[in-house]
Amino acid sequence: MLITQIGNYSLILGLFLSIFFIFYLILILYGFIKIKLNNIYSILFIQLFSVLISFFSLIYSFVISNFTNETVYNNSHTTKPLFYKISGTWGNHEGSLLLWLLVLTLFIFLFFIDSKKQPKIYRLYTLVFQQIIILGFFLFVLFTSNPFSYIFPVPLEGLGLNPILQDPALAIHPPILYLGYVGSSIIFSASLSALVSKHINNFWAQHIKKWIFISWIFLTLGIMLGSIWAYYELGWGGFWFWDPVENVSLMPWFCLTALLHSILVLEKRSELKSWTIILSITTFSLSMSGTFLVRSGILNSVHTFANDPGRGVFILTFLFILILISILIFFFFQTEENVRENKIYWLSRETSILVNNWFMIFFLAVVFIGTTYPIFLEVLTSEKISVGPPFYNKLLIPFLIPFLIFMAIGPNLKWIKNDFKKVNFYKFFVFIFLCFITFIFAEKFKIKNLFTIILIISSLYLLISSIGDLIFKRKNISQNISHFGFSILILSIVLNGILSKEFSGNMKIGEEVKFYNEIIKFKKVETFNRENYKSVIATFEIENNKKKLILLKPELRIYNQPNIITSEADIKSSFYEDKFLVFSVLKKNNIFNVRYQVKPFMIWIWVSTLLIIFGGFVRLIKIK
Amino acid sequence: MKKNFFYFILISLIIFVFVLLYTAVFKSKSYIPATTINKKIKEFSAKDLFTDNEIEIKDLIHDKKITIINIWSSWCAPCRNEHIYLMKLSQDSKINLIGLNYKDDRSKAEVFIQELGNPFFKILEDPDGIISIDMGAYGVPETYIIDDKLNIIRKFIGELTFSNYEEIIDIINK
Amino acid sequence: MKLLKYIIFFIICIIQSNLYADNNSILIDKISKNLRCLICQGQSVYDSQSEFANSIKILINKKIQEGNSEEEIYSYLKNKYGQWIVYDTEINKKTVYLWLFPVILFVFGGILIIRKVFIN
Numbered sequence: 001m002l003i004t005q006i007g008n009y010s011l012i013l014g015l016f017l018s019i020f021f022i023f024y025l026i027l028i029l030y031g032f033i034k035i036k037l038n039n040i041y042s043i044l045f046i047q048l049f050s051v052l053i054s055f056f057s058l059i060y061s062f063v064i065s066n067f068t069n070e071t072v073y074n075n076s077h078t079t080k081p082l083f084y085k086i087s088g089t090w091g092n093h094e095g096s097l098l099l100w101l102l103v104l105t106l107f108i109f110l111f112f113i114d115s116k117k118q119p120k121i122y123r124l125y126t127l128v129f130q131q132i133i134i135l136g137f138f139l140f141v142l143f144t145s146n147p148f149s150y151i152f153p154v155p156l157e158g159l160g161l162n163p164i165l166q167d168p169a170l171a172i173h174p175p176i177l178y179l180g181y182v183g184s185s186i187i188f189s190a191s192l193s194a195l196v197s198k199h200i201n202n203f204w205a206q207h208i209k210k211w212i213f214i215s216w217i218f219l220t221l222g223i224m225l226g227s228i229w230a231y232y233e234l235g236w237g238g239f240w241f242w243d244p245v246e247n248v249s250l251m252p253w254f255c256l257t258a259l260l261h262s263i264l265v266l267e268k269r270s271e272l273k274s275w276t277i278i279l280s281i282t283t284f285s286l287s288m289s290g291t292f293l294v295r296s297g298i299l300n301s302v303h304t305f306a307n308d309p310g311r312g313v314f315i316l317t318f319l320f321i322l323i324l325i326s327i328l329i330f331f332f333f334q335t336e337e338n339v340r341e342n343k344i345y346w347l348s349r350e351t352s353i354l355v356n357n358w359f360m361i362f363f364l365a366v367v368f369i370g371t372t373y374p375i376f377l378e379v380l381t382s383e384k385i386s387v388g389p390p391f392y393n394k395l396l397i398p399f400l401i402p403f404l405i406f407m408a409i410g411p412n413l414k415w416i417k418n419d420f421k422k423v424n425f426y427k428f429f430v431f432i433f434l435c436f437i438t439f440i441f442a443e444k445f446k447i448k449n450l451f452t453i454i455l456i457i458s459s460l461y462l463l464i465s466s467i468g469d470l471i472f473k474r475k476n477i478s479q480n481i482s483h484f485g486f487s488i489l490i491l492s493i494v495l496n497g498i499l500s501k502e503f504s505g506n507m508k509i510g511e512e513v514k515f516y517n518e519i520i521k522f523k524k525v526e527t528f529n530r531e532n533y534k535s536v537i538a539t540f541e542i543e544n545n546k547k548k549l550i551l552l553k554p555e556l557r558i559y560n561q562p563n564i565i566t567s568e569a570d571i572k573s574s575f576y577e578d579k580f581l582v583f584s585v586l587k588k589n590n591i592f593n594v595r596y597q598v599k600p601f602m603i604w605i606w607v608s609t610l611l612i613i614f615g616g617f618v619r620l621i622k623i624k
Numbered sequence: 625m626k627k628n629f630f631y632f633i634l635i636s637l638i639i640f641v642f643v644l645l646y647t648a649v650f651k652s653k654s655y656i657p658a659t660t661i662n663k664k665i666k667e668f669s670a671k672d673l674f675t676d677n678e679i680e681i682k683d684l685i686h687d688k689k690i691t692i693i694n695i696w697s698s699w700c701a702p703c704r705n706e707h708i709y710l711m712k713l714s715q716d717s718k719i720n721l722i723g724l725n726y727k728d729d730r731s732k733a734e735v736f737i738q739e740l741g742n743p744f745f746k747i748l749e750d751p752d753g754i755i756s757i758d759m760g761a762y763g764v765p766e767t768y769i770i771d772d773k774l775n776i777i778r779k780f781i782g783e784l785t786f787s788n789y790e791e792i793i794d795i796i797n798k
Numbered sequence: 799m800k801l802l803k804y805i806i807f808f809i810i811c812i813i814q815s816n817l818y819a820d821n822n823s824i825l826i827d828k829i830s831k832n833l834r835c836l837i838c839q840g841q842s843v844y845d846s847q848s849e850f851a852n853s854i855k856i857l858i859n860k861k862i863q864e865g866n867s868e869e870e871i872y873s874y875l876k877n878k879y880g881q882w883i884v885y886d887t888e889i890n891k892k893t894v895y896l897w898l899f900p901v902i903l904f905v906f907g908g909i910l911i912i913r914k915v916f917i918n
Contacts, residue, residue: 236845243840296649312649320642324635331631346915354914358907365900373896375648383892384655386834388842388885395900502827584847593847654839657879727849753853754860760878762836762850 001068007057008148010050011098014105015138017047018131025128035120040127044112047134048105055102058147059089067158070151071095077160079532087171088161093295093311094147096174101141103175103182104134111186111211118199118207125193126186132325133185136318144311163533163559163566169229177222177249181287183215184252187259188284191277192326195333200277205267206623212263213620216256217613223249224609232569237502237580237597239605242389244299247371248290251364255283258360260616261353268415269350273338275357281326286364288319298375345417352410359403366395397451404458404490407483408465411476427465434460447498455494462487478622482615488608492601502597508590517545520596534558538583538592540570552581578602656781657760665693665774666758670748673725673733681722684746685772689720690796693768694744695756697726698736700764702783707740709789714743718796723747726756726764769795826858829868832885833875842885 021043027033058071062085067073075092076085084091090099108130115123141147190208194200226249231239240246259279265272293299296312344350370387378384408427438457447453466484470477503515513520523539536556541549555568569582577600583592669680685691694710696703714721723744725733730749737747750756759768760779767780769792778795780788830844830851837848843855854875861871875883887893 236841238845292645297653298645298648298651299653309649313646316642316645316649320638323638327631327634327638344915351911351915354911358904358911361907362900362904365903369896369899373893376644377892378651379644379647381892384880384882385887385893386882386885387887387896388832388834390832390886391896395897399904504827655836655882657836657882727853752856753849754857757853757857757878762879 001061001066003057003060003066004069004148004150007054007061008146010053010057011138011142011146011148014047014050014054014101015135015142017043017050018135018138021047022128022131022135025124025131029121029124029128035124040112044105044109044127048109051098051102051105054148055089055098058095058098059086062086062089065158067155068150068152069147070149071147073151073155073158075161076158077532078157080161080166081531083168083171084161084166090174091161091165091171094141094145096178097137097141097145098147099175100178100182101134101137103178104130104137104185107182107186108134111190114210115207118204119197122193122197122199122204125196126189129189129192130186133189133322136322140311140314140318144308144314160532160559163557163564164233167229167233169225170233173222173225173229176218176225180215180217180219180222180256181252181290183211183218184256184280184284184287186211187215187280188322188326191280192329195277195329195338198333198335200266200273200338202267202270205263205276209263209267210620210623212256212260213616213623216253216260217616217620219249219253219256220609220613220616223253224606224613228606231602232571233566237500237569237582237595237599239602242370242392244371245294247367248293248299251367251371252283252286252290254360254364254367255279255286258357258364259283261356261360265350265353271342271344271350272354274334277330277338279357281323285319285323285326286368288315288322292316292319293371299371347413347418347420349410349413349415349418352406352413355406356410359399359406362399363396366392370395397455400490401451401454401458404455404462404487407486408462411469411479411483412465412473427461430464431457431461434464445499449498452494452498456491459487459490459494463491478615478617478619480615481618482612485608485611485613485615488604489612492604492608495601496599496605499600500597502595504595505593506586506591507594508592515596516598518598519543520594522592522594525592530557532559534560536585540581540594540596542579542581542596550579552579554581554583556583556585573603575603576600657762663760663776665768665770665776667774668755668758670724670750670755673723673730673747673749679746679748681748681774684720684722685770685774686720687772689718690777691720691722691770691772692792693722693724693759693770695724695726695750695759695761695764695766695768697728697764698732699728700726703765704736704740706765706784707743709784709786710743711741712789713792714745716793716796721745724755725749727751727753822859822862825862825868826855829858829871830855832872834883834885836879836883 024033024039024043028035058069060066061069061072062076063082065072065076065078065085071092071094075088075095080088089095108127111130112123112127115126187208190211194204194208223246226246227239230241230246231237259276262272262276262279266276292312292315295315296309298312344354370391374385374387434457438453438460441447441456442453462483466480466487469475470480470484473480501516503513503520505513507513507520507522509522509525511522519542521541521543523541525536525538528535528537534557536558537553538555540552540554542552543549550572552570552572554570557566557568559566565585567582567584569580571581572579577598580597580599580602581594583594586593665681667680667682669678671677672679692713710721713719721744723746725747727750733747748755756762756766759766760776761768761781763781765783767784767788768776769778770776778791827844831842833843833854835841835843835846835848835851835854837850838846841851843851858871861874866874872884881888887896889897
């Protein structure tokens with residue numbers, strides 16, 4: 001069909017533009033051609049436009065269920081609701097890469113408009129590096145995963161989108177996450193370019209900070225959406241499984257958060273130049289290795305993705321070329337000025353930010369090694385091991401405690417030098433006071449784990465101290481909000497972990513089960529026919545000791561195309577706790593497996609993450 | 625000089641990681657427990673599918689014949705596919721074929737056997753799947769070749785194929 | 799007096815800093831959360847609804863009733879299915895770097911910061 005042709009050829013146009021553009025820019029940089037900014041704007045715009053056309057032609061193919069297109073055939077179905085037809089465009093490998101390309105070309109266009117005040121040579125080098133990345137992705141899309149390949153004979157019906165992905169949170173999760181990833185590619189190119197054009201200074205820091213905050217906000221939001229989805233859709237009541245695919249999104253986040261802090265030192269004090277550049281390069285390399293690990297099928301994960309070794313090899317090679325280029329640039333362009341080490345005073349904001357970076361890199365290392373070690377070990381010794389939640393808990397929790405305390409102290413220190421006598425000692429008494437409160441609390445709820453108790457104390461400490469700063473100082477509202485959010489996040493995760501109660505067992509219709517001070521009553525099961533699935537809805541009543549009734553209606557969806565059963569948990573959220581119920585059919589008729597969980601402070605995990613993001617957002621709009 | 629050395633080490637390290645990952649891309653990602661381990665099957669007793677009598681596995685072992693235990697179930701589609709090979713194997717006089725019926729409904733299992741024929745000398749029941757786990761199995765179908773001292777000689781995970789069948793014949797005739 | 803009570807409580811916490819399950823079913827949940835399902839790889843036995851996972855849960859219950867400890871159940875399953883089945887990676891010759899690498903990096907980072915702040 002024509003629409004597929006249009007999409008395909010505009011992609012090829014984009015590819016050639018990219019090649020041409022790189023040569024053009026190099027000729028300008030070597031002084032063979034005079035620079036004409038208007039030409040550059042036009043090329044950038046045409047490239048963006050061509051990707052846009054190809055993206056919309058794919059969306060259109062999905063909407064009209066054009067099954068001559070292989071991607072549409074593999075991932076769509078005529079009976080699917082329109083919303084999921086559209087979101088199905090990026091719900092698959094080919095389409096999601098096209099989205100990558102779209103965001104890449106969009107961001108570089110915006111970057112070029114935004115960087116008008118920066119030196120020309122720096123802007124041009126950034127374009128070169130970014131175009132190399134764009135070129136790599138064009139080649140990747142066109143040669144290994146073309147979304148516009150034909151299928152013949154034309155099938156009458158598509159294979160359908162995996163029902164587990166037919167969900168509002170997951171429909172917007174990939175685009176948001178990509179905005180974060182691609183934002184980190186801009187930071188990557190800009191840093192290399194700043195290195196080459198010797199432009200690493202506070203002026204540059206001020207300008208790149210915006211992009212760091214944009215990527216950070218989207219990345220955080222993307223991770224959160226994925227986690228919310230896992231919570232209610234995977235149906236196990238957990239929200240973070242330390243699954244490789246989740247870890248892969250968390251790794252660039254740690255690095256980006258470190259960068260977010262160290263860029264402030266560069267901005268205010270012109271320090272940590274090389275370190276900031278290294279962090280920028282690492283952030284993007286981690287985003288790319290995330291794409292590699294997920295798309296190559298090297299990982300063994302709950303989140304299944306279509307995969308093929310050829311694609312894996314391509315991304316891997318591309319990633320390593322980019323890393324090698326960065327190292328070579330470091331080797332040739334590193335100046336004495338960048339590496340010169342100026343002493344910083346031990347009690348200062350600079351030191352506290354270094355401490356933040358220190359911990360962030362440690363967290364990153366834990367997640368990185370935990371995710372990749374099984375792969376390396378298998379290749380080297382053919383021994384297969386699993387690295388699961390216990391590993392992360394054992395290594396992360398002890399280090400989280402000092403981290404939280406540093407988070408409370410650090411922001412109150414002054415730049416350059418803080419007088420030791422001016423450190424507020426009243427906070428020390430707050431700390432002692434909190435110890436007592438927590439021990440009383442621990443005794444009441446019979447919490448016997450020492451680490452848990454100390455963790456609660458430290459996050460409460462951070463909570464009180466950031467509220468105090470927010471109310472009394474109001475110097476750095478954005479930072480206070482984010483740190484406050486982080487303290488609530490840790491607090492609610494910990495309390496959720498230790499106070500959750502769960503019932504899991506087999507029940508018949510009409511049966512009642514006593515669970516702590518509640519009674520679970522299994523009332524009935526009804527069946528309905530829906531647009532593209534059959535729905536089995538069960539009704540449960542939860543009666544507490546005050547005779548108050550709560551109705552929970554979990555659902556099983558039996559999709560016919562493809563033939564998959566998903567279970568939709570019913571969740572009643574409240575200020576204090578979530579009640580989570582999910583059921584599944586056993587082979588023996590009339591008996592259902594029921595899992596009921598009471599999860600305290602669940603909603604606060606999402607609220608606090610939103611607070612963290614909001615803090616970042618406040619800072620972003622304050623950047624001029 | 626020190627700087628050059630540092631970069632040299634860094635680049636070598638990166639190339640090493642590249643090679644490792646490159647190799648890893650072509651490895652299978654799903655985990656299958658080792659299939660050629662010399663382990664012993666723990667002795668067990670189970671109910672006979674047809675007679676309901678408790679039978680010791682020890683009593684089913686021949687010292688003249690090689691014993692094959694096949695774990696199957698009526699609800700498992702691959703079991704249906706591999707059944708022809710089991711029927712063929714049952715005709716070999718050197719083979720003592722025992723079925724272990726995994727987490728099945730007795731009546732459905734009987735229908736399955738009536739429909740496709742009974743290749744087994746005896747069929748034992750494993751209603752909870754515990755005996756299978758004791759043997760080291762994790763799904764259906766799995767096929768174990770064991771000697772007279774209950775040592776596992778060879779283990780097949782998943783549906784038997786024609787080449788598996790040939791391999792079994794080779795082992796028998798050795 | 800109260801202060802003394804809390805200090806004693808604090809010491810007790812240090813001594814028995816592990817959360818011991820007092821209930822059978824809590825122990826089953828705890829063990830099955832640490833086991834990886836071979837059918838739906840990537841899910842724990844606790845989360846999985848596969849036949850294999852259900853059988854493993856029955857088996858764990860049986861083993862506990864027979865008086866086996868948590869560790870004995872793990873080693874029984876490791877013997878059957880290999881190290882892979884347990885999420886909690888054991889520390890041995892092959893996995894020592896997994897545990898040590900982040901800690902070494904942390905110490906190294908600490909040295910760098912101290913150098914930047916105090917020496918130089």
